[in-house]
Amino acid sequence: MTPDLRLTDLHPALDDPALTSMNFLNEVAQRYPDAVSLAAGRPYEEFFDVATLHRHLDRFRRHLAEDLGQSPTQVHRTLFQYGRTKGIVHHLVTRNLAVDEGITVDDEAVVVTVGCQEAMFLVLRALRATPRDVLLAVAPTYVGLTGAARLLDLPVRPVAGGPAGVDLADLRVQVHRARAEGLRPRACYVMPDFANPSGASIDVAGRRRLLDLAAEEDLLLLEDNPYGLFPAGDGDRPPTLKALDTARRVVYLGSFAKTVLPGARVGYVVADQRVGAPDGTVGLLADQLAKIKSMVTVNTSALAQAVVGGALLEHGCSLVAATVRERAAYTRNLRHLVAGLARRFGDAGPVRWNVPAGGFFVVVTVPFGVDDALLDRSAREYGVLWTPMAHFYDDGAPVDALRLSVSAVTPAEIDRGLDRLAALVADELTRRVGTAVR
Amino acid sequence: MTPDLRLTDLHPALDDPALTSMNFLNEVAQRYPDAVSLAAGRPYEEFFDVATLHRHLDRFRRHLAEDLGQSPTQVHRTLFQYGRTKGIVHHLVTRNLAVDEGITVDDEAVVVTVGCQEAMFLVLRALRATPRDVLLAVAPTYVGLTGAARLLDLPVRPVAGGPAGVDLADLRVQVHRARAEGLRPRACYVMPDFANPSGASIDVAGRRRLLDLAAEEDLLLLEDNPYGLFPAGDGDRPPTLKALDTARRVVYLGSFAKTVLPGARVGYVVADQRVGAPDGTVGLLADQLAKIKSMVTVNTSALAQAVVGGALLEHGCSLVAATVRERAAYTRNLRHLVAGLARRFGDAGPVRWNVPAGGFFVVVTVPFGVDDALLDRSAREYGVLWTPMAHFYDDGAPVDALRLSVSAVTPAEIDRGLDRLAALVADELTRRVGTAVR
Numbered sequence: 001m002t003p004d005l006r007l008t009d010l011h012p013a014l015d016d017p018a019l020t021s022m023n024f025l026n027e028v029a030q031r032y033p034d035a036v037s038l039a040a041g042r043p044y045e046e047f048f049d050v051a052t053l054h055r056h057l058d059r060f061r062r063h064l065a066e067d068l069g070q071s072p073t074q075v076h077r078t079l080f081q082y083g084r085t086k087g088i089v090h091h092l093v094t095r096n097l098a099v100d101e102g103i104t105v106d107d108e109a110v111v112v113t114v115g116c117q118e119a120m121f122l123v124l125r126a127l128r129a130t131p132r133d134v135l136l137a138v139a140p141t142y143v144g145l146t147g148a149a150r151l152l153d154l155p156v157r158p159v160a161g162g163p164a165g166v167d168l169a170d171l172r173v174q175v176h177r178a179r180a181e182g183l184r185p186r187a188c189y190v191m192p193d194f195a196n197p198s199g200a201s202i203d204v205a206g207r208r209r210l211l212d213l214a215a216e217e218d219l220l221l222l223e224d225n226p227y228g229l230f231p232a233g234d235g236d237r238p239p240t241l242k243a244l245d246t247a248r249r250v251v252y253l254g255s256f257a258k259t260v261l262p263g264a265r266v267g268y269v270v271a272d273q274r275v276g277a278p279d280g281t282v283g284l285l286a287d288q289l290a291k292i293k294s295m296v297t298v299n300t301s302a303l304a305q306a307v308v309g310g311a312l313l314e315h316g317c318s319l320v321a322a323t324v325r326e327r328a329a330y331t332r333n334l335r336h337l338v339a340g341l342a343r344r345f346g347d348a349g350p351v352r353w354n355v356p357a358g359g360f361f362v363v364v365t366v367p368f369g370v371d372d373a374l375l376d377r378s379a380r381e382y383g384v385l386w387t388p389m390a391h392f393y394d395d396g397a398p399v400d401a402l403r404l405s406v407s408a409v410t411p412a413e414i415d416r417g418l419d420r421l422a423a424l425v426a427d428e429l430t431r432r433v434g435t436a437v438r
Numbered sequence: 439m440t441p442d443l444r445l446t447d448l449h450p451a452l453d454d455p456a457l458t459s460m461n462f463l464n465e466v467a468q469r470y471p472d473a474v475s476l477a478a479g480r481p482y483e484e485f486f487d488v489a490t491l492h493r494h495l496d497r498f499r500r501h502l503a504e505d506l507g508q509s510p511t512q513v514h515r516t517l518f519q520y521g522r523t524k525g526i527v528h529h530l531v532t533r534n535l536a537v538d539e540g541i542t543v544d545d546e547a548v549v550v551t552v553g554c555q556e557a558m559f560l561v562l563r564a565l566r567a568t569p570r571d572v573l574l575a576v577a578p579t580y581v582g583l584t585g586a587a588r589l590l591d592l593p594v595r596p597v598a599g600g601p602a603g604v605d606l607a608d609l610r611v612q613v614h615r616a617r618a619e620g621l622r623p624r625a626c627y628v629m630p631d632f633a634n635p636s637g638a639s640i641d642v643a644g645r646r647r648l649l650d651l652a653a654e655e656d657l658l659l660l661e662d663n664p665y666g667l668f669p670a671g672d673g674d675r676p677p678t679l680k681a682l683d684t685a686r687r688v689v690y691l692g693s694f695a696k697t698v699l700p701g702a703r704v705g706y707v708v709a710d711q712r713v714g715a716p717d718g719t720v721g722l723l724a725d726q727l728a729k730i731k732s733m734v735t736v737n738t739s740a741l742a743q744a745v746v747g748g749a750l751l752e753h754g755c756s757l758v759a760a761t762v763r764e765r766a767a768y769t770r771n772l773r774h775l776v777a778g779l780a781r782r783f784g785d786a787g788p789v790r791w792n793v794p795a796g797g798f799f800v801v802v803t804v805p806f807g808v809d810d811a812l813l814d815r816s817a818r819e820y821g822v823l824w825t826p827m828a829h830f831y832d833d834g835a836p837v838d839a840l841r842l843s844v845s846a847v848t849p850a851e852i853d854r855g856l857d858r859l860a861a862l863v864a865d866e867l868t869r870r871v872g873t874a875v876r
Contacts, residue, residue, distance in 0.1 A: 003713060003714030004686050004711040005711050008716060010564045011563055011565075011566060013730075019733060045519060048518040049514075054495075081480050082695070114735040118735050121733070125449055126448045126449055144736075151730060248442050261518055262518065263517055263740035266739075275442070277445040285443060288448060292589060295555065295582060296586070297556050302703075303699075304739040
């Protein structure tokens with residue numbers, strides 16, 4: 001087949017691991033549909049149902065008429081037509097942030113987006129103005145962040161994460177180093193709660209120090225918080241960076257994929273930073289993001305927003321209240337996984353893992369290289385899927401660790417998956433001994 | 439208020455007319471909600487209703503189970519979870535293209551997008567690989583195209599449009615000129631059917647010559663077709679460029695905003711071009727676009743796609759059949775507008791207009807400058823909104839013309855709008871005489 005175009009003539013990101021790795025992981029999952037997936041980060045789906053969709057839609061429709069006083073024509077137009085670029089559930093988002101997070105922001109500072117991914121994309125597009133701009137990101141880093149940055153020709157420089165969630169000394173070093181090279185570090189991306197993929201969280205003191213450092217270094221923080229509502233058991237929910245942010249240092253990235261419905265593809269960004277124009281006028285960063293959004297997706301599907309809006313209304317805008325059952329399921333699964341790891345690998349062996357205080361992910365460290373070839377063998381020969389941690393580092397170096405996810409499985413599947421993983425690990429350890437002997 | 443950020447430190451497109459003009463037009467419309475809008479390009483809304491939404495959703499659900507044989511768990515997952523990057527209604531899109539347009543493409547060549555805007559954005563991102571890349575676009579040009587290109591640092595060079603829809607001699611000149619400057623013209627953007635904003639269409643012979651020229655000059659064509667289903671009366675629907683394209687020269691951009699529902703935000707791109715990788719493998723351009731999409735919006739809302747899918751299924755995937763009432767309304771309005779212009783401005787006066795064979799838009803040429811200040815005065819003093827044609831040219835030069843839209847008004851509103859426009863024109867002509875005398 002003669003090609004019509006050459007890949008090398010297209011945007012260079014298309015041949016970059018940040019974009020191809022997601023594809024590879026999806027392909028492996030599709031090739032082995034019967035494997036137990038401890039890889040998928042998708043949310044628990046047992047509680048979704050179609051009747052709920054219809055109910056949420058109707059609920060939001062009533063809200064437009066009864067609470068907002070829209071006429072039948074206006075309701076009609078809000079649901080069916082092109083709409084406000086910044087969204088139609090922005091006021092419910094701010095209520096949710098007030099109720100669940102103690103965050104107070106103006107409705108106008110919110111842009112409702114096509115999932116949190118679009119929110120990240122818009123922010124990175126706004127911040128990347130020149131080839132001197134770079135982004136800092138706590139490592140290991142969600143691959144969707146790295147991929148979006150790559151598409152925007154924005155280099156991402158890692159900041160050490162570590163068990164405390166972020167290494168503040170390293171953050172300062174990275175800022176200074178970038179500036180010494182004549183570069184502009186525009187922001188630091190961080191997931192303070194049960195991070196993907198590390199599972200690590202930053203404690204309250206650490207959050208305050210991070211905000212202080214951001215102020216000292218004149219740096220924005222991009223706070224991504226998809227998992228904060230899922231502490232294990234009755235675990236604490238420390239205040240978000242945004243709740244502690246008195247100086248508009250934090251751009252807050254939110255998702256309804258894990259709390260309401262991934263199929264809606266609704267997320268948002270809170271961008272209350274004041275932007276000064278050369279003519280002396282001052283507006284919100286949210287309005288600049290909306291300008292970008294108008295050229296990327298125009299506006300977020302009104303139907304999808306209506307479903308999310310109805311879900312928020314049903315629980316007085318509290319997602320803490322809305323996700324009681326999900327939280328219980330994730331807690332059960334996380335505990336089951338950690339106990340299962342202990343039972344199979346002991347606490348003195350070469351296999352180690354962290355015990356996150358919540359969220360979807362656990363990182364397992366093993367005494368051998370964990371690459372895509374091993375994942376492929378794991379799927380083919382052992383019937384279990386997981387994610388090589390190397391996918392979350394940008395430098396391509398090998399990492400002796402893998403990520404397990406507990407969000408989309410049952411306890412029985414966790415057991416089956418761990419049995420298979422243990423068999424794979426035993427085989428790898430044997431091979432390794434064999435190699436050492438030869 | 440002290441700013442936190444400076445606009446001049448953000449992406450330069452944010453201060454560019456291509457992005458600010460859309461904002462300005464929206465603001466004027468919001469400031470004068472009681473003005474008659476001959477500006478809005480949104481579709482006719484009388485036939486939308488909520489019951490239809492629920493019906494379409496259920497219809498698509500049955501399709502997954504009964505036609506595609508999905509198990510209840512699979513149906514559930516398709517509707518509620520993260521989904522296939524290229525979409526879940528791709529097979530219905532290709533059926534629609536076969537039924538209505540005589541276009542035969544593989545399901546895998548389709549990427550379902552968040553409206554046609556995302557489709558454009560993905561294609562431009564893929565094609566813009568180096569600072570030497572430029573895009574050609576038939577002028578006047580839809581401002582969403584120009585804005586997306588600006589966000590991707592991709593210069594847009596105009597190609598003369600004219601009454602035949604595209605000036606092929608000028609297209610060749612522009613290609614050669616760009617190449618002589620060391621630039622790479624990656625594609626030419628064109629709307630062959632009832633273009634926005636010109637209303638012009640390209641006849642069949644012109645389409646064939648355009649394809650020949652694209653082959654001779656080794657150029658891709660980006661065919662955007664939001665209005666093709668709306669010829670006035672029993673008017674012809676000439677084959678799309680894609681239907682005539684035997685050499686995969688055409689990337690086809692589709693929208694369901696005007697045919698099904700703007701509030702769904704569902705569009706698509708057909709990209710069957712073969713892309714050769716350095717390792718010798720060959721894949722589809724659609725797969726490269728999907729990689730980009732995974733980092734922009736992940737996937738298009740399954741709920742929104744389900745509604746569009748149900749609408750397609752209800753009419754055997756024919757949108758020609760689904761839009762009989764809409765087509766009649768647009769035809770009635772277009773004829774009413776053209777007759778109303780003739781009645782008010784005569785056929786020998788200084789005010790002239792084109793008579794498009796279909797679509798939403800008519801261009802009115804007047805013997806005085808038409809700028810944003812005039813629009814503001816028109817809204818404030820005369821209560822009528824329209825769009826200055828200067829917004830659709832990228833060079834900022836004044837244009838003595840305005841765009842009228844017939845899609846979202848009644849005949850009575852058209853009459854009222856035209857009366858007011860005639861009063862504004864009379865006033866401008868008087869002022870002009872006054873100025874000439876002074």
